Amino acid sequence: MSNLPISSKYRSQPSRPVDGAEREDLTRRLNDAFTAGGIDGDTYRTLLDELYAAQTLGELVPVVEHLPVKSTHDEPAMVQQHTRTAPGELAPAGMNANTATRIGMALGGLGLVLVLLLAVLL
Template sequence: MTNPGPSELPEMRASDAERERIAERLRDAVAEGRLDMEEFEERLDAAYKARTQGELEPLVRDLPAPASSHAAAPAEQAGWASRIGKQPTSKGAFSFWGGFYRRGTWTVPRSFTAVTFQGGGDLDLREANFEDREIVIRCVTIMGGMRIVVPPELTVDVTGFGLMGGFDDRATGDGTPGSPRVRITGFALMGGVGVERKRRKADKAGKRELEG
């Protein structure tokens, strides 16, 4: 009996660590504007479902090789450190047949409760500061809707649920080193809560200048 040649051997199985390395490169790519959110979500889903190394490699084939993170990490951590430990702007928001929004450089408290009844709400965390490294945002919407926008660099856990409605958890994922952890939870009845990752306007403008 002869041993199988290289072409006959099964392809090497991917490990959890290898899947996570690919996922991290994809997160870097969306933060840098190399991937839009739809491409990022498709590739990230494929990365976590991949069974072999051959399925992982094409997901980052058109992306630059990762640079050494040893010099970048302290700068990222310093950036987050300047946005954590601030005095909270408010503890919650409520709308009834109307709407509310929090945008710009507002400060998110350790615990923030947002409630809408036949109305809408908009929370934008892209330029926000944070009272602590662990943040909980509780969302309750009844026959209404709520939208939460987070930057690609932020660590986010979405754990809410909906009844005759929806609670979008696609933004769940790790951020860059030093990022606060924001847990978004709650309940949607005949309504919806959508959480999406988007770059800051300043980042988009900078990208356009570089491309111009």
């Protein structure tokens, strides 16, 4: 039994012919997995042989099962943000526009109080 989900094109359309773009994509993914150490040399050569011998998507199931899951979505911007803190540490509070406005209003109010105090004293 395959570990691929039934929605995978390799299981849902097993009789569909393999095209050149599919072979190129799987070759790149196999190369990446081999380079990253995810598969050994013998397995790599065996999977390449299976990849180029396959005529249908269903015949590619053993090849695809050895590859890391292919990302089918972009990473959310919130996850892509880089912080200078170590994982698990809180980031220092940043000054956003709202904070800057509050500080400006507080300083303006303080200045007004000082002007009024000076006017009363003089």
